[in-house]
Amino acid sequence: MRLRWLGLFLLTALLPAQDFGRLPEWAAQVARATAGEAAPENAVAWVLLDRTEIAYTGSGEIRQRRFRLVKVLGERGLRQGTFVIHGLGGKGNKVKKLKGWNLRPDGDLVKLDSDDVVTMNDASEAEFSTDTVTGATLDRVVKGSYIAFESLEAIQSPIGPVAATGLLETIPVRRWELDVAKKEGWFTNLQLVDVRIDRRHFLPWIAKVEPLGATGLAVSNLPVLPEDEGGHPHRYNVLPVIRVRFLDPAHPAARMWATWDEVARWTAGNYATATASGGVADLHGRKGPEGLNALWSWMAAALNYKQVYLSAERGWVPEQTVEVGRKRYGDCKDLSAFFIAEAKMLGFTAHPTLARINEGEIEAQEEPFPIFNHVITALRLDKSLGLPGEVESPKGRFLLVDATDPFTPFGFLGSGHCGRRVMICLPDGAQWVTVPDAAILRDRLSVDLEGEVNGSALRATMKLKETGAYWNLRAIAHKGGAKAMREALMGGRFDLPATAQIEVVRLGDPLSTDRPFEVEVKITHPDGFHRNGAEWTLAAWGIPYPPALIQKAGTLRRYPVASMATGELSYHATLTFPAKIKPVLPERKGDTPFRTFEWKAETEPMADGTRLRLSLAHCYKPVTFGFEQLDKGLQAWKQDRGLVKALREDGLAFTAVAN
Template sequence: MKQALFLLLLAFSRDVLAWGTPDWVKAAAKMPLPAYAAGTAGVVLIDETTATVRNDGAIETRRRQAFRILSTEGRDLAEARVDFSSLVELVSFHAWSIAGNGDEWEVKEREAMERGLSDNTELYTDEKRKIIQIPAAEPGTVTAFEYVTRERAPQVLQDSWTFQRELPVRSARYTLVLPRGWSHDETWFNAVAKEPRIDGESVIWEVADVPAIADEVGRPPQRAVAGRLAVNFYPHAQTARRSWNDIGVWYNGLIAGRRTITPEMRAKVTELTAGDVDTIGNIAKLAGFVQKDIRYVAIEIGVGGHQPHAASEIFANRYGDCKDKVTLLSAMLQAIGVESHYVIATTRRGTVDQQFASLDAFNHVIIAIRLPREMKSNALHAIVEHPKAGRLLLFDPTSMTTPLGELPGYAQRNRGLLITETGGDLIELPPFAPETNQFHRTATLALDDAGLLSGVVTETSRGTVAAALREKLQPLTNPKRLQMIEQQVGLHLANFKISNLNIYNLDDMAKNLVIRYTLSASSYGKKAGPLLLVRPRVLGEKAETQLDLKNRKYDYETEGSSLQVDEIEIAVPPSFTPDELPQNTKIANETLSYESETSFDKGVLHYKRQYRMKQYDVPVGRLAELNKAFAAILADERSSAVFKAKN
């Protein structure tokens, strides 16, 4: 019995104790390191990728990474991951570690955990992930892994190498091995271009001592700021760079035949549009059906990550993902004689670069509906004019809180790939004026002699402001909705109570969202001897943040364009008269404007302010000006009116 147990333990230990740690891992462990800032979680010692392309276009990728854990915050560097699917085969996967005391460990692929990558919006996906937990996850340990994947039929012959991350990188290398006679082009992002080294059929790029991406408030998405190399390769001598039109031609092959309308679908179109001869009204009815009645569920197998299901299948099942919803809506629009196009989009602003045509940055699909030029569209803000496709109304049928004529915040001032019959064209999605995204708060309140503030608050919103609130409120029960409002009010008041909460037009996106409640807050008026202090700004904050500009590297992404107005009235006890009111504030620059005014008339303290955010992002060179504006707004929000007791 003891001998059997010994053999079992020995068999297990051989899976994790290294009998031959690779030389590249040992070399990484001996790398000298420069001094890093205190608290740095770890450092990437080696990051090597070799992409070998075969004559049939298949790509084999070997990835090696080694890290040194520098603090307890870096323990997650002992987790190695690799994703694969029916399109990308996992060939091999190993991991190793060398502890601070010199102990060496190895974990083989059979010890890895495997799980699917589907979430609660996906019914099924064949994308999977293997995870290896590497032993000795302590400061001083070097962890490493290596995997090999094989993509037999790439969608597009290109690759992307991101060599900068939120850890410093000591050494990184990308090797492209092409068959004889093939060619490539390269594009660098957020980094100085490096000349490659040629070694036979291998093209090798190397970088060293790459700084970490700073974790800054309001920083653009990592892809928008990380150092990256993108490569196209061609099975011939290069004649022209791969273009956005080429990507569109490829996508047209995926959507061909998918928008065929069936008798059942045509009958539904007739039912929805019966008695309405107004084109935009009919478009709105069909858009509303797809938006509300087609549940968002994804089934992605192989190329299904890009290719939609047939419209008939989506209609019958009453579910689909973003590209499926666009497919069904496009088919139904055909039935009323309205032309439309796919727009491949992204929810991450700033990640699509015009100079490199690729689907890599896209993660979403919306629709562009062609409108007659003579149609009035003053109430439709999501309009773009295209030289060939004409006047286009953009719409996201996946967003359950964005009505026809508007765009979700992530799509505003972004980029999308318009798919036409002849190919693709990268277009600019429109920015929205602040007036389209409004928030208006009114409060009629009274303060008693004990300092209790009470009254009614009404908050009216539209555009992206309303969409964000609807997204939070719609799934909640009434008690949870009250709790959410209480949490928001609790950021500004203590010892308060909310009652008589009413929410209007929560599910009617065509109307403004209105939230009304009764508020009472004890000890709001602060007495200091014969003086009474009252803060005119009862609720809400307009200044987004205060930025640390000492070592700021990146631009700042705002919360988006908006126009926000507060109008507060506080009836003051008749036994007090004003002694000093806060000074009015007025700020105006290229990014925002802000005006506040405090007055007292007939026993009522009036406070009115207007905040207009005009930009979606602010260059780092203008952040000092932005900080100054935010500081002035904060000072105004904290100021108090001073009253004195009447003699």
């Protein structure tokens, strides 16, 4: 045994050592300086340096360089051998240089070959886009490898020289640096360019920041981004980020990021150009408020929402409204511009209004930056139309309209706009307003079920009535009709086995927004009332699922605890059984920070069995527990989860009644 260990020792000693001098000089210096340091506990990889250099070169162009050195510590760290750059595509973004090195523990050096660099379109199936992803993967990465990447991009964004970068990763970062500069040439004078660096949400993640040069900064030993924590606010509102703006008085798209008024004027100008002509919609001569309702109905029936970005500018500039009318589709900018142009033909003035939905919310005191992801419109009103979406501001009364939402009645907004701040872009500047609560169409669903049990088989007729988008039934029916509705109910809504059957008996008109949307289906479940030990369990059609686990046992919570779920459910079921049964849970009330509910299960004896009546009134409550309430929020989530889990398990469980 001693000879064996001696042989292994001699073999290891003969292996070539990693020669850091074979890495580029910036990476070699860091590798040598950290060679004796202990890696963070349980880390699969360790970012020794992540440095970004952002330089303004004039005429709206940014040059961005990235230097990254990572030491691979475990199998899951092998993915660090891939480097990705997200670009604008077209003229907006050029990857000028991308180099990579893999210094293996056996001493071999693998360099990145140009054939290993791939650029592809970055668009989903629902959109067309020139956004690109440039990626490269180094070969033969193993545990102990030092991975270095160096990149250079030239960015000419249509919205000006602005950039943003996050700091935290799912692996520890030893040193993170950002250096910002103005790069003057022989024929460029950038003395009047103002450089703004805005830091957001650094606390409680990052307490100490070091200055780096005149305008840069550095952070050491960054905390790890939590991977396994759910139930938190959108990362936009809680994670640290740095935003950089170069305010160049000689370049309009750079100058506009000095104030929100400038952003609003630039946006208003773009829409004024796109909405120069209207009259595409056939409104049969109707004017005034009646004409607005007719326009809303016409757009819902004739136009489709689709993202089409065939140039980088299209992410910000709407298409000519005559083209939208001709093609019969457009994105939020295009449909909002179309509404503005057609409303003008009716004698109304409307303005583009910038918003942010789904991906976090705009906070108070935000500095000017491209933080919006949605466009709606603000219709100026000389007097009230009596609609809930109206809002009063220092610059007048407006009606907020989301032209991308044909399933919401005119005068209302969908639940995604609840409480959001939006910026009305007027020709003379910005007007911020908050969406009023009365404007939100509440998401509601009523479920009425009648059926019978025969053995373990359950047959039932179910009638659904939806207001708003509780289950998005209108959108499902509009897009795919009865087939899509059947697939949606079979899957995530009811989680039925393949042996079950659903027949869609009736679908309402998804565009008739003056009444709840109705769906009627017949369902056959071969095991809808199955034996579970000494009890029988009924299929849980329409009963809310328990919230998921959001925290690994034994780990400290890092994110705030939050739930954005909304909506009200009214559930009623009448079922007949050929046996005498009684409910395990006849009634229960619940009131947590996340929901309220009231449950009842009542039985009525029959000559040949039992009639069962179930009812549930359930309402979600959006709530956030901040960083100072992590333990309280986590405990509240666990209690809420246990309560809902017990409701589903005990509320749908039954025992036999002795004769």
